[in-house]
Amino acid sequence: MGNDPKNFKQVNHSVTKVDARQLALGKDSYVADFAPANALVVKMLWSPHPHARIVSLDVSEAEKMPGVKAVLWHGNVPRIAHCTAGQGFPEPSPYDTFMFDTKVRFVGDRVAAVAAESAEQAEAAVAAIKVEYELLKPVLSIDEAMAPDAPIIHDEPEAHVPIPIPYDPKTNLVARVACEAGDFEKGMKEADFAFDDTYETPYAQACPIEPYTSLAQLDSSGRIVITTSTQVPFHCRRIVARTLDVPVQKVRVIKPRIGGGFGCKQEVLLEDVVAMFALRTGRPVLWQFTREETFRTGRTRHPMRVRIRAGVKKDGTITALGMDCWNNTGAYGGHGLTVVSCSGSKVLPLYRCENIHFDGKVLYTNLPVGGAYRGFGATQAFFAMESTIEQMAEAIGMDPMEFRQKNHIKSGEGSPIFAALGEGKEGVPMTVGSNALAECIVKGAEEVGWKNRTDWRSKSGRYRRGIGMACLMQGSSIPHIDMGGAWIKINDDASFNLMFGATDIGTGADTVLAQIAAEELATTVDKIIVYASDTDLTPFDVGAYASSTTYLSGEAVRKAAAEAKRQLLASGAEMLNLPVETLHCEDSAVQNADGSKKVSYADIAAYTLYQKNQYQIFGTASHITEKSPPPFAAHFAEIEVDTWTGFIRVLNYISTIDCGTAINPALCEGQTEGGTLNGISYALTEEYIFRNGRMTNPSFADYHIYSMRDRPPIKAILVPSYEETGPFGAKSVSEICINGPAPVFANAIYNATGARIREFPFTPERVLNAIKAVKREA
Amino acid sequence: MNQYPMTVSFTLNGEKRTFATAPGENLLDLLRRSGLRGTKFGCGQGTCGACTVLLDGRAVNACLLFVGQVEGREVCTIESVGSFDKSSEIQQELIDGSAVQCGYCIPGIVMSATALMKAETKYDDEIVREYMDGNICRCTGYEKIWGALRRVLDRREASLAKVEGSGSKS
Amino acid sequence: MKLCEFIRPTSLSEARDKLRELGPQGMALAGGTALHFLQDQTTRRAVDITRLGLSFIRKEGDFYVVGATTPLADIQRYRAPDWTLHEVCRRIATHQVRNISTIGGNICRVFPWADLPVVLLALDARMVVFSDKEEEIVSDEFFDGQPTQRFADGSLLTAVKVPLLRAHQGFGVVKVSRNSAAFSLVTMAVSLELDGEVIKTVRVAAGGAVPFPRRLPTVEAALVGREAKSEVFREAATKADSDVSWRGRESLSPDYVRQLAEVSLHDALERAVSFARARNA
Numbered sequence A: 001m002g003n004d005p006k007n008f009k010q011v012n013h014s015v016t017k018v019d020a021r022q023l024a025l026g027k028d029s030y031v032a033d034f035a036p037a038n039a040l041v042v043k044m045l046w047s048p049h050p051h052a053r054i055v056s057l058d059v060s061e062a063e064k065m066p067g068v069k070a071v072l073w074h075g076n077v078p079r080i081a082h083c084t085a086g087q088g089f090p091e092p093s094p095y096d097t098f099m100f101d102t103k104v105r106f107v108g109d110r111v112a113a114v115a116a117e118s119a120e121q122a123e124a125a126v127a128a129i130k131v132e133y134e135l136l137k138p139v140l141s142i143d144e145a146m147a148p149d150a151p152i153i154h155d156e157p158e159a160h161v162p163i164p165i166p167y168d169p170k171t172n173l174v175a176r177v178a179c180e181a182g183d184f185e186k187g188m189k190e191a192d193f194a195f196d197d198t199y200e201t202p203y204a205q206a207c208p209i210e211p212y213t214s215l216a217q218l219d220s221s222g223r224i225v226i227t228t229s230t231q232v233p234f235h236c237r238r239i240v241a242r243t244l245d246v247p248v249q250k251v252r253v254i255k256p257r258i259g260g261g262f263g264c265k266q267e268v269l270l271e272d273v274v275a276m277f278a279l280r281t282g283r284p285v286l287w288q289f290t291r292e293e294t295f296r297t298g299r300t301r302h303p304m305r306v307r308i309r310a311g312v313k314k315d316g317t318i319t320a321l322g323m324d325c326w327n328n329t330g331a332y333g334g335h336g337l338t339v340v341s342c343s344g345s346k347v348l349p350l351y352r353c354e355n356i357h358f359d360g361k362v363l364y365t366n367l368p369v370g371g372a373y374r375g376f377g378a379t380q381a382f383f384a385m386e387s388t389i390e391q392m393a394e395a396i397g398m399d400p401m402e403f404r405q406k407n408h409i410k411s412g413e414g415s416p417i418f419a420a421l422g423e424g425k426e427g428v429p430m431t432v433g434s435n436a437l438a439e440c441i442v443k444g445a446e447e448v449g450w451k452n453r454t455d456w457r458s459k460s461g462r463y464r465r466g467i468g469m470a471c472l473m474q475g476s477s478i479p480h481i482d483m484g485g486a487w488i489k490i491n492d493d494a495s496f497n498l499m500f501g502a503t504d505i506g507t508g509a510d511t512v513l514a515q516i517a518a519e520e521l522a523t524t525v526d527k528i529i530v531y532a533s534d535t536d537l538t539p540f541d542v543g544a545y546a547s548s549t550t551y552l553s554g555e556a557v558r559k560a561a562a563e564a565k566r567q568l569l570a571s572g573a574e575m576l577n578l579p580v581e582t583l584h585c586e587d588s589a590v591q592n593a594d595g596s597k598k599v600s601y602a603d604i605a606a607y608t609l610y611q612k613n614q615y616q617i618f619g620t621a622s623h624i625t626e627k628s629p630p631p632f633a634a635h636f637a638e639i640e641v642d643t644w645t646g647f648i649r650v651l652n653y654i655s656t657i658d659c660g661t662a663i664n665p666a667l668c669e670g671q672t673e674g675g676t677l678n679g680i681s682y683a684l685t686e687e688y689i690f691r692n693g694r695m696t697n698p699s700f701a702d703y704h705i706y707s708m709r710d711r712p713p714i715k716a717i718l719v720p721s722y723e724e725t726g727p728f729g730a731k732s733v734s735e736i737c738i739n740g741p742a743p744v745f746a747n748a749i750y751n752a753t754g755a756r757i758r759e760f761p762f763t764p765e766r767v768l769n770a771i772k773a774v775k776r777e778a
Numbered sequence B: 001m002n003q004y005p006m007t008v009s010f011t012l013n014g015e016k017r018t019f020a021t022a023p024g025e026n027l028l029d030l031l032r033r034s035g036l037r038g039t040k041f042g043c044g045q046g047t048c049g050a051c052t053v054l055l056d057g058r059a060v061n062a063c064l065l066f067v068g069q070v071e072g073r074e075v076c077t078i079e080s081v082g083s084f085d086k087s088s089e090i091q092q093e094l095i096d097g098s099a100v101q102c103g104y105c106i107p108g109i110v111m112s113a114t115a116l117m118k119a120e121t122k123y124d125d126e127i128v129r130e131y132m133d134g135n136i137c138r139c140t141g142y143e144k145i146w147g148a149l150r151r152v153l154d155r156r157e158a159s160l161a162k163v164e165g166s167g168s169k170s
Numbered sequence C: 001m002k003l004c005e006f007i008r009p010t011s012l013s014e015a016r017d018k019l020r021e022l023g024p025q026g027m028a029l030a031g032g033t034a035l036h037f038l039q040d041q042t043t044r045r046a047v048d049i050t051r052l053g054l055s056f057i058r059k060e061g062d063f064y065v066v067g068a069t070t071p072l073a074d075i076q077r078y079r080a081p082d083w084t085l086h087e088v089c090r091r092i093a094t095h096q097v098r099n100i101s102t103i104g105g106n107i108c109r110v111f112p113w114a115d116l117p118v119v120l121l122a123l124d125a126r127m128v129v130f131s132d133k134e135e136e137i138v139s140d141e142f143f144d145g146q147p148t149q150r151f152a153d154g155s156l157l158t159a160v161k162v163p164l165l166r167a168h169q170g171f172g173v174v175k176v177s178r179n180s181a182a183f184s185l186v187t188m189a190v191s192l193e194l195d196g197e198v199i200k201t202v203r204v205a206a207g208g209a210v211p212f213p214r215r216l217p218t219v220e221a222a223l224v225g226r227e228a229k230s231e232v233f234r235e236a237a238t239k240a241d242s243d244v245s246w247r248g249r250e251s252l253s254p255d256y257v258r259q260l261a262e263v264s265l266h267d268a269l270e271r272a273v274s275f276a277r278a279r280n281a
């Protein structure tokens, strides 16, 4: 970025990712790369039934099979209710999971596990386990979950939420969160045009190319060391300790490089089992999910039903905005409440409106378990919201872009929703600081050619083109809940060890945080040695979620670096014999204003480590946030619809984003491009197909994500702003981009054909049927 | 019971090697347990490309190949492509172009691109897409990977054209 | 399926003898990529047939002859006048899979998604099968049921012979899938011969959405003697219903698949016609 007012030297530059070379060379980096040759291999017997009680389970034969070292099942492990979702503690989520239970609640639930010398032996032993099930009536939709005589999925007495929030497993209700601002009904009455539409969003899996993988071994002192593909090492330690009934002190969790997470690894799904096997056998134990297991048992995006009731006046004022959500969390409730809260809190504030209604319900079903997934509830709700906004504009005869420009939240404005909706408790009042949405819209519109957009009624022929748009926001961290810590120390050669708990899952967080440290210290990124996410060696951090790493952990790093800098200045002053107020740091040295007197960091390191008044220059800091400043985005796309088949071709996709200062512009673009493409396939081709609660397409051959050959051109445009509360003006970047494609395509399909589709993926059949319905009406 | 009752011999990264193995073992498992862990497991079904290696110069899925199929043939893995001191041109462009996010797909991408450069002399977009269609990346959206490949391939195509041009003159 | 032995014969007759000797225990292994789709727990002895000199493409008389173990990638890369097989091969699976899987493997055991049988039916190809001697089998006969039965006695496919296109003949194939590497929803292949603007002869085959790849005789009858134009194609395509019943694919209903098949058939006919016209221009 050429016109950089702050004259940053390290941040706001696309420095090379610190781990890029080791990864491109294929050096040992990921969990499975570290498995010792003698590691046992785990295989799990999974439930083939969506809902059943285990009447009897006989592992005796399996235990005797060749190579088998241990078998775990409900009869030989502690029964401790816990929550697998890695979140703040105590969690706003039910403790409804056991290491092994006497009941199975979805196809892919645990029944019994085997650790053996080889995968084949473990598989053979799994096949030898005898189970007798009593089949229970499954609950296969949110409607079935809410039916008056619905089967109770969690009838175990232990199920409870550790904090006082609504939880009623007898009616399959996992959580409910509601709020109201102004007078919603009055707002609806004041409207010239009223809307009441219901939208459905589908299941999806994050599909990290590295499947879930965990490795446990006992160190020489008998402690359990878990190396795992996780987004939440510290939560993992806490949850594993609880589940195994061992002290936290006994567990160490290490996160090496991670082959993608996108949310689905914000969960403890393997670690308790490998840890228990390590304790039982004393052997290293490796468990890597197959792709099928990643689809079935791995966490998914919550399918959601979103009803929007809204009103608009002819002059374009939005008089009422109401959102009711029914969130299908599947068999376990880990992220149910937090996801649905975000459907409200990350979406409703985007447009000015005084009369707001929100009601989110979360329901158990006997389907795959919802978890965290990039976008986290906002993805589902934006589809409904941005489809509604478009209809409002059409009703009053205004260009949908202009309508958004008129109504979107501006810098200095707040929303009652910020204070009303938190995660498990009330939110935090907030006014928006940095906001370049207006510019995002202008730039994106220009790039896509918005002004040439024509009405669908003027289009004919088999192939019809359409242009659609959507505006988006998200947040950056969870205020007063999330905490990140960092520390930094100097070495002889003026290199620095930077250690933090924050969790780079492939996003480039280690690089971004190194840039922040280098900027604050007036040194260069190559002088920073990053070590992160090791519960023994690094400070605490909640982990990689809620778009918090740059904004929250980044500020912790900046503060720790500032503390180290203070010490560098003090020692520099001592060495130069000058008053510290006259000195500053520049180019890895402490110097006076005109640079005539200076001492290098290397000399300061030598002095403080070896020569006089020796001490370790060492900065440490923690950070919690007061705000969750939203990044903003405007997305645009041009598509072509084959009106004979319903197939959609994406001709061009524009993803603009205001993420504050882009600490590393190339990585910010990379996040935006990747999240956008994921959103595109989510909208068009990704699908969980079920038969009797069983997913029938758990492989990349049948679950369609895009290859380089499918990829449409995506243009990411970073639009700078400066968030005063963030490190060097930064806020979050990675989640928001996935929210765009579904509403953008819905609007583009409408613009091409006049068909308004309220459920995706936009399968060719759905599109064709909608086009035919338009023709019938005409 | 011997877990590995048979042997297989092939050239691995330029070296003739013999391994004890089982008829049902796939090349990916053999490589990884033999210490070549740069080749990754992503699906085991030929659908992701994380396990891509070169067999007689062509990109193949190591997870789909039974070890018996590579007897006497030549296998190249990511370990043969670059080192810390000297990365290949493709690796360097991927690194410089910020195309490496989680990195899990990258060794496979490097292998497919290497095969492409070996096999073809013209690299129009459609050919590149066809050579690269078996390597899934969930992180990058492919934009930066595509950019890096294009830069390498455009340079190479230009230099091949030059060589050809000067050849025809003489 | 599991492998318990790996045998590498060096000649065709040795391979056949080995397979005969092993009986149902043995199995010819070409690319070996199909084994991953066979989820049964049987144990087999693999007889590697990729080292028998059966990987080649050459022109012989009125045919292109493709060796049975020629990888799909080679077929995709091959270029010669009126060469047609590359079109479908570039749409099968991924580059890595195309590098290993062979034309023989694709057609000797036909999976519901197999694309080459559809094309070979439309092109009226001949399969060369070796048991005691080589025998040529026309595509209609070869694909009349699962071809594996034919190879149970240790016979092997050695080559596929694709007739050269005659003057005024054209070919078109359409494979519809959700993304580039996905299995076919519908694959339609057409070869036809024009007499001026009139369709003189035509072969139409369908795959993907049908239980087994097959010709569509009612559609063919509705096309012969008619003018080669879009309306005629659409009308003829609706006749496919009497030849096959379409299956739902993925989340798509049978009724949608029928409509998709009709459009794909129309598009394949359009391609075949422009192919024919371009050749004679």
Ligand SMILES: Cc1cc2nc3c(=O)[nH]c(=O)nc-3n(C[C@H](O)[C@H](O)[C@H](O)COP(=O)(O)OP(=O)(O)OC[C@H]3O[C@@H](n4cnc5c(N)ncnc54)[C@H](O)[C@@H]3O)c2cc1C
Pocket: A701, B045, B046, B047, C027, C028, C029, C030, C031, C032, C033, C034, C035, C049, C068, C069, C091, C092, C093, C094, C097, C100, C101, C102, C103, C104, C105, C106, C107, C108, C109, C111, C113, C114, C115, C116, C148, C151, C155, C156, C157, C158, C181, C182, C183, C184
């Ligand atoms: C991920 C993936 C996606 C795919 N997608 C598609 C697709 O969309 N469309 C498509 O058409 N194909 C597709 N395929 C390929 C197809 O499904 C088969 O895997 C492939 O064609 C088999 O070829 P092969 O050489 O590997 O055969 P093998 O696996 O070696 O053999 C297959 C069968 O044929 C027999 N056989 C092989 N050669 C001979 C011979 N010469 N004589 C007698 N019997 C023989 C074998 O005994 C075996 O029963 C895909 C494959 C994969 C892995």
Ligand code: FES
Pocket: B040, B041, B042, B043, B044, B045, B046, B047, B048, B049, B050, B051, B052, B061, B062, B063, B064
């Ligand atoms: S692991 Fe081989 S293709 Fe995915």
Ligand code: FES
Pocket: A209, A259, A260, A506, B099, B100, B101, B102, B103, B104, B105, B106, B136, B137, B138, B139, B140
């Ligand atoms: S960089 Fe993560 S899958 Fe490609």
